Amino acid sequence: MAREGDRGASGGAEDDPPIFNAENLQSNIKSIHYSRTFLSIIGGVIAGIWGFTGLTGFIFYFLVMAAASFGLAAKAKFSICTYFDSWNRIFLDGIFGGLMSFVLFWTFAYDIVHIF
Numbered sequence: 001m002a003r004e005g006d007r008g009a010s011g012g013a014e015d016d017p018p019i020f021n022a023e024n025l026q027s028n029i030k031s032i033h034y035s036r037t038f039l040s041i042i043g044g045v046i047a048g049i050w051g052f053t054g055l056t057g058f059i060f061y062f063l064v065m066a067a068a069s070f071g072l073a074a075k076a077k078f079s080i081c082t083y084f085d086s087w088n089r090i091f092l093d094g095i096f097g098g099l100m101s102f103v104l105f106w107t108f109a110y111d112i113v114h115i116f
Contacts, residue, residue: 039068040098041105048109061102065095
């Protein structure tokens with residue numbers, strides 16, 4: 001993950017909002033998006049192979065996304081404000097974006113393993 005840019009010329013006063021390097025912030029947000037998409041696909045395949053159906057599969061998806069959020073926070077050494085503009089970026093951003101990929105690979109893997 002890329003670190004934020006220079007905090008500014010004000011000497012680091014606590015009243016000043018942090019200044020982020022836009023390229024690094026965009027790179028970090030892309031990393032979150034790609035990792036959540038990848039984990040959605042892998043989680044969907046696992047849910048299909050394990051035979052999850054109905055609500056159990058969706059609960060599994062949200063558990064995978066919670067683990068991804070915890071892993072991203074651990075990767076940022078739990079100092080989220082150093083790498084992102086808010087904690088919502090790491091915990092909520094993109095959770096529903098990977099849901100369709102999850103469902104696609106979940107049903108595909110389920111059909112291959114349990115129907116054929």
